[in-house]
Each structure stands twice: as C-alpha cells, then as structure tokens.
Amino acid sequence: MRKYLLKRIFYLFLTLFIVATATFFLMKLMPGTPLQNEAKLTASEKASILAQYGLDKPVWLQYFIYIGGIFKGSLGLSFQFSDQAVSYLIGSRMGPSMQLGGQAMVVGVIFGIILGAVGAIRKDTWADRLATVLSILGIAVPSFVLAILLQYYLGLKLGWFPVAGWEGFAYTILPTLALAASPLAETARFIRTDMVDVLSSDYIELAKAKGLSKFGIVYHHALRNSLIPMVTLIGPLAAALMTGSMVVENIFSVPGIGEQFVKSILVNDYPTIMGVTIFYSALLCLLLLLTDIVYGIIDPRIRLSGNGD
Amino acid sequence: MENPENIIEVRNLQIDFHTYAGEVKAIRDVSFDLRKGETLAIVGESGSGKSVTTRSLMGLLAPNAVIKSGSIMFHDEDIIKKSEKDMQHIRGKDIAMIFQDPMTSLDPTMRIGLQIAEPLMKHKGLKKKEAVAQALEMLKLVGITDPENRINDYPYQFSGGMRQRIVIAIALVCYPEVLIADEPTTALDVTIQAQILDLMKDLQNRIDTSIIFITHDLGVVAGMADRVAVMYAGKIVEYGTVDEIFFNPQHPYTWGLLNSMPTLDTEGGSLSAIPGTPPDLLDPPVGDAFAARSDYAMKIDTEKEPPFFKVSDTHYAATWLLHPDAPKVTPPAEIVRRQKKFATMQKPEAPIKHETKE
Numbered sequence: 001m002r003k004y005l006l007k008r009i010f011y012l013f014l015t016l017f018i019v020a021t022a023t024f025f026l027m028k029l030m031p032g033t034p035l036q037n038e039a040k041l042t043a044s045e046k047a048s049i050l051a052q053y054g055l056d057k058p059v060w061l062q063y064f065i066y067i068g069g070i071f072k073g074s075l076g077l078s079f080q081f082s083d084q085a086v087s088y089l090i091g092s093r094m095g096p097s098m099q100l101g102g103q104a105m106v107v108g109v110i111f112g113i114i115l116g117a118v119g120a121i122r123k124d125t126w127a128d129r130l131a132t133v134l135s136i137l138g139i140a141v142p143s144f145v146l147a148i149l150l151q152y153y154l155g156l157k158l159g160w161f162p163v164a165g166w167e168g169f170a171y172t173i174l175p176t177l178a179l180a181a182s183p184l185a186e187t188a189r190f191i192r193t194d195m196v197d198v199l200s201s202d203y204i205e206l207a208k209a210k211g212l213s214k215f216g217i218v219y220h221h222a223l224r225n226s227l228i229p230m231v232t233l234i235g236p237l238a239a240a241l242m243t244g245s246m247v248v249e250n251i252f253s254v255p256g257i258g259e260q261f262v263k264s265i266l267v268n269d270y271p272t273i274m275g276v277t278i279f280y281s282a283l284l285c286l287l288l289l290l291t292d293i294v295y296g297i298i299d300p301r302i303r304l305s306g307n308g309d
Numbered sequence: 310m311e312n313p314e315n316i317i318e319v320r321n322l323q324i325d326f327h328t329y330a331g332e333v334k335a336i337r338d339v340s341f342d343l344r345k346g347e348t349l350a351i352v353g354e355s356g357s358g359k360s361v362t363t364r365s366l367m368g369l370l371a372p373n374a375v376i377k378s379g380s381i382m383f384h385d386e387d388i389i390k391k392s393e394k395d396m397q398h399i400r401g402k403d404i405a406m407i408f409q410d411p412m413t414s415l416d417p418t419m420r421i422g423l424q425i426a427e428p429l430m431k432h433k434g435l436k437k438k439e440a441v442a443q444a445l446e447m448l449k450l451v452g453i454t455d456p457e458n459r460i461n462d463y464p465y466q467f468s469g470g471m472r473q474r475i476v477i478a479i480a481l482v483c484y485p486e487v488l489i490a491d492e493p494t495t496a497l498d499v500t501i502q503a504q505i506l507d508l509m510k511d512l513q514n515r516i517d518t519s520i521i522f523i524t525h526d527l528g529v530v531a532g533m534a535d536r537v538a539v540m541y542a543g544k545i546v547e548y549g550t551v552d553e554i555f556f557n558p559q560h561p562y563t564w565g566l567l568n569s570m571p572t573l574d575t576e577g578g579s580l581s582a583i584p585g586t587p588p589d590l591l592d593p594p595v596g597d598a599f600a601a602r603s604d605y606a607m608k609i610d611t612e613k614e615p616p617f618f619k620v621s622d623t624h625y626a627a628t629w630l631l632h633p634d635a636p637k638v639t640p641p642a643e644i645v646r647r648q649k650k651f652a653t654m655q656k657p658e659a660p661i662k663h664e665t666k667e
Contacts, residue, residue: 202408202410202413203416203417205408206414206476207416209367209408209480210401210405210428210431211397211398211400211402212427213397221419224418225417299417299418
C-alpha cells in the first residue's frame with residue numbers, strides 16, 4: 001500500500017510538471033501583453049517594464065526561471081494586484097470557492113443519489129422518466145445558463161435570494177444551485193444505471209428471500225453496492241465543479257479563485273494564470289488519488305487485495 | 310388443509326408470463342403437497358417450470374408473471390392472496406430459500422455475520438448484537454471452521470462450498486418450516502456437492518424442516534428426497550416416492566430422464582439423450598406435451614391431455630400408457646432392468662405408508 005501511494009504521488013508531481021509546462025507555452029501563445037494602456041507607452045518605457053518582470057528574456061529562459069521558482073516554493077508575484085504573491089492571492093480567495101464547490105457537491109450528490117435511486121426502483125414508470133428528463137436537462141444545460149436563469153427568476157423576479165455578492169449564507173444559495181445541477185445530473189444517471197444492475201443481482205434476490213422490506217433492501221444492500229462505482233465519479237465531478245465555478249463565480253460576483261482566474265486571463269496576468277492552473281490541477285490530482293483510496297475503504301475486496309489474499 | 314400432515318398444498322396452479330412475444334404459459338395446472346419433515350424433489354429440465362413454481366411459494370415471481378388461477382395453502386391461508394407486506398413476514402421466517410450460485414448470492418460488501426443476522430433482526434426483533442451472536446451459533450452449525458474469527462469476514466474470503474454453507478445458515482437461521490433449495494449444488498464441484506447435501510440432511514433432522522429440492526440432477530435426488538415430482542413443460546407428469554420414480558417409472562419422460570443418467574452399471578460407452586427440444590409454451594401442444602419427443606406416443610397423446618393414473622397409493626403418472634385400453638409397450642432396456650429390481654425390492658419391505666390423496 002505504501003509503495004503504491006509513493007508511486008501515485010510521484011505520478012501526481014509528474015502530471016503537475018507536464019501541466020505547468022504545457023500551460024506556460026500555451027499562455028505565451030496568447031495575443032497581447034500584460035501592459036495596460038500599451039498604446040500610450042513609449043518603446044523605452046515598455047522595454048523597462050518588461051525587463052522589470054523578466055519578460056524581455058527569451059521564452060525558454062523565462063520558462064526555466066519560472067519552473068525554478070516553483071521548485072523553490074514560489075508561484076511568483078501577480079502583475080495586476082500591485083505585486084501580491086500569487087500564493088497569497090489563491091489562499092485569500094480559496095474560501096468562497098471551496099465553500100461553493102463543497103456545497104454544490106453535497107447538494108448534487110445527495111439529490112443525485114435520491115433521483116437515481118428513485119429512477120431505478122420505479123423503473124419504467126413516470127417517476128423514472130421524470131428523473132431521466134431532469135438529469136438530461138442537468139447535463140445539457142450549461143451552468144452559466146442555469147445561473148442566469150436562477151438569478152433572473154429566483155433573484156430578480158421573485159426576490160427570494162440576493163442576486164449577486166458575497167455577504168452571507170443567503171448569497172451562496174443561487175450559485176450553489178447553479179453549480180449543483182451538473183453533479184446532480186451525472187450522479188443520478190450513474191446511480192440509476194448502476195442500481196438497476198444491482199437490483200437484478202442474486203444477492204438482492206436473497207435479501208428479498210430473507211423477507212426484508214423494499215426500503216431495507218435498497219438501504220442495506222443496493223445502495224452501498226451501487227455507490228462503489230460512484231466513487232470513481234468524484235474526480236470528474238470535482239473537475240466539472242471547478243470549471244463551472246469559474247463562470248458561475250463571475251456571474252454572481254463571488255470573490256473566489258474562479259473569478260480571479262477569469263480576470264487574470266483577460267489581463268494576461270501570467271503568474272496568476274499559471275498559479276491558478278497548477279492549483280486546480282493539483283486539487284484534481286489529489287481528488288483522484290483520494291478517490292482510489294476511498295474506493296478501497298468502501299469495497300472490502302479492493303481493500304485487502306494488496307495483502308495477497 | 311385437506312390433509313393435516315401437509316404443510317403446503319398447491320392446487321391447480323397456473324402462471325403466465327407476459328412477454329413481447331405473447332403469453333408464456335409457464336405453469337399449467339400444477340398441484341402437489343409438501344408434508345411435514347419430508348424432502349420433496351422437483352425434477353425437470355431447464356424451463357420446465359420448477360423454479361417458477363417454487364418462487365410462487367415465496368411470492369417472488371418476476372413482475373411480468375401473473376397467477377391465473379389456483380391456490381397455495383400454507384397454514385390454512387392462501388399465499389397467493391397475501392399482500393407483499395404479509396409475504397415479507399413469511400419469507401425468511403416460515404419459508405426460506407437457498408439459491409443456485411453461492412458465488413453471487415451473498416452481498417459482497419457486507420460482513421457475513423451481519424448477513425446471517427439480518428433475518429433475525431427482521432423477524433425476531435433482535436438487536437444487532439444478539440442477532441450476530443446467534444449468527445455465530447449458526448455458523449458453527451453449518452460447519453465453518455474458526456467461526457469466531459470468520460464471522461467478520463466478507464464473502465470473497467470464502468470458497469464456493471463455504472459460501473453455500475453461509476447461504477444455508479442465512480436460510481435456516483430463523484428455523485423455517487419450509488426450505489426451498491433451488492439447485493443448491495449445481496454450481497459446486499462434486500465432492501463439495503456431497504458435503505452440502507449431507508449438511509442439508511443433517512440440518513433438516515436437527516431443526517425439523519420440510520425441504521423442496523429443485524434439481525435437474527437425478528443423482529442428487531436419489532440420496533436426498535423422500536418423494537419426487539417430475540415436471541415437464543409446466544406440468545407435473547409423474548410423482549411418487551423416490552423408489553417408485555427410480556425403479557418403477559411410468560411416464561416416457563421419466564424413462565428418458567433416467568435413461569440419460571449415467572449409473573455405475575451403465576453398459577456400453579454411450580449415454581442416451583432425449584431427442585428434440587421442449588415445446589414452446591407460448592402455444593403449448595394439445596394432449597401430452599411430451600408426445601412430440603416420445604417414442605411411445607399414441608394418437609390420443611396429441612389429442613387429449615392424459616389425466617393422472619394411479620399406480621400405487623403414493624404413485625401417480627399422467628400418461629395414456631396407463632389407460633386400461635392402451636397397448637402394452639416395453640420401456641427402454643435400462644428401465645426394464647430397474648423395474649425388475651423394483652419387483653425384488655417390494656418383497657422384503659413394505660412400501661412406505663403415506664396417506665392417499667385425490
């Protein structure tokens with residue numbers, strides 16, 4: 001198990017290194033420079049500013065300087081926010097993003113499981129079809145469309161929730177709902193397919209023969225067995241939440257990393273783009289690793305396989 | 310109940326399955342009794358309806374199955390008329406079931422102790438701790454070595470034979486009056502089969518349960534059953550005591566079954582098989598369903614359904630060959646040999662006394 005973990009952690013760093021390299025060069029291919037009011041600057045002013053940030057050097061040298069910085073534990077300084085450290089920027093904006101992501105994940109997965117289970121138990125009835133339609137909508141409608149619709153109807157028209165901002169729990173509800181739609185739909189589809197399979201298996205037949213109630217069978221036997229493959233979905237769901245949150249945070253003016261990220265792309269804030277990308281990648285890789293560990297915990301067959309059973 | 314010795318009385322059971330192709334008449338007018346403490350084997354090939362029949366006793370038919378008519382009396386109550394909720398109180402408590410494949414019939418993510426304890430928690434209202442303690446006793450009873458430690462193991466940590474012992478422990482933990490064993494040894498290799506059968510017989514004596522044993526393996530039946538019912542195409546075609554079915558069979562289908570069973574004194578190198586395939590139950594044939602595959606079919610077999618003819622007080626067969634006007638036929642050589650043996654068996658000991666019915 002330890003050997004396995006060490007190997008996985010090595011791969012994690014390798015992945016991050018490749019992501020950093022690819023992002024760096026892709027970013028350099030973007031049009032524009034980080035300079036504001038570029039047209040008004042003289043050539044010598046431009047050159048001195050670029051030199052100050054090391055942007056006058058050849059790209060490959062900039063790359064090595066940057067990677068060297070990462071190995072020293074520094075993500076560099078932001079261009080746009082008067083030379084704040086990127087790591088500080090990410091740290092200070094992580095809270096709202098994590099809260100939104102976490103809330104959306106919990107809401108999405110819980111309601112997704114319920115929706116999927118209802119679909120499977122009431123297979124081929126109106127309840128199943130309704131669940132299917134809802135989950136197709138959840139996957140097909142992008143989070144930003146849903147965000148705007150929620151903002152307009154629940155926020156503006158009905159006035160139930162604040163339209164935008166970040167001043168308390170009420171402000172988190174609409175962005176959470178907008179973000180939760182996709183994981184909810186994914187979970188529901190996944191659980192339904194899986195549970196239909198599980199419900200037709202022999203051990204469910206045996207559970208029926210024991211005289212367990214329908215609820216008891218689903219709760220004690222079907223759910224756990226359907227949830228095991230579901231764990232593999234956590235990684236992709238987290239990815240969807242992260243990418244979704246970038247746009248949704250912007251729409252609801254949530255002071256999170258996603259909002260920061262979009263802004264930094266618009267102004268060519270190279271260190272921030274790099275920093276946030278690496279941060280997101282690291283988070284995703286960690287979640288995938290966590291997924292595999294959790295998988296082992298809930299499925300006893302995997303847990304002990306390392307002990308040569 | 311027509312007979313106080315009976316624990317289950319099935320009368321004129323008829324079950325159809327709705328399919329896209331039409332109504333499959335899976336069970337066509339089946340009647341049988343199960344007596345207290347006996348083992349009744351239901352024998353027949355795949356699709357003959359033996360599993361469907363027993364599933365109806367548990368109220369566990371597939372959603373597309375319809376019970377067209379008939380009754381299943383258990384404790385003077387008709388199981389068919391019971392609600393799903395009522396059936397949940399019978400299943401696992403009064404009537405329990407063992408399934409064919411022990412590799413897939415245990416929940417892979419639950420410790421076996423809890424799986425055995427579940428029926429106790431449901432039916433006897435025991436707390437988890439007490440139920441698991443009784444599960445441990447049950448594990449000892451079914452012969453799992455080192456039960457104190459193994460009770461916390463998961464199914465994948467057991468071999469097929471051990472898993473079937475666990476399935477048996479689950480089925481018997483509430484001391485049911487009826488145990489339905491649906492081909493419990495088919496998925497096991499032969500040495501393990503014998504162990505499981507011995508275990509079942511031993512436990513039957515200890516906890517005094519009646520067993521309905523479904524199988525297509527006549528070899529298993531011989532050592533296990535008191536009485537045998539032979540099913541073909543959704544009907545029982547012959548039933549009697551185990552000796553009567555093995556040594557004095559009357560229905561050509563039973564002849565075919567016995568003839569295709571290898572015995573130690575099978576002469577020559579080849580086994581005979583029953584030619585053809587079972588009839589399509591979407592549109593069951595008129596008359597004796599086996600006629601198309603039978604070397605002994607007569608004209609009436611394709612026209613009129615044979616009633617049960619009495620062979621002895623305990624032995625009945627539905628074949629026109631037993632009609633007084635039917636021509637005398639000579640069964641296959643192997644059957645003749647068996648019948649000769651039956652004649653000698655009859656002399657020294659009297660046939661087992663059973664109440665007559667019908």
